[in-house]
Amino acid sequence: MHALDSIVFFDGYCILCNRFADIILKYDKSGGLHLSTIQGKSFKSVISHWNAALPDSIVYKEGEKLYFKSRAVGRVSLKLQFPWNIGSFILLIPKFVADPVYDFIAARRERLFGRRMDCRIPKAEELKRFLD
Secondary structure, eight states, rough: OOEEEEEEEEEEBBBHHHHHHHHHHHHHEEEEEEETTSSHHHHHHHHHHHHHOOOOEEEEEEEEEEEEEEHHHHHHTSOOOGGGGGGGGGGGGGGGHHHHHHHHHHHHHHHHHHBOSOOOOOOGGGGBBBBO
């Protein structure tokens, strides 16, 4: 699989989503996961390619497949080192159960964790992992 075939798209203003990005940067020792915000150009080109609506979730592009919500979190967790790879257990839970739990947290994420005033700007050492 080409290096840019594994891309995690996240809300650059969401503090919870940015924490997830930090976990990816720290625990993806292979460096195979790349990141981009859903506000970026890369995401807009991916979404237009699939003719999909702008989601209110983490989106994971693996090869030619897109994963949303709980499936995205689970698939990304498979690529992380312990203890974060335990999050892949969510893939064992049926989507019709896991996605509503994801939606419940997503609907309250700003109230619980806050919102950044500006979109995330990668640090110098993170630039090679960010698309835009």
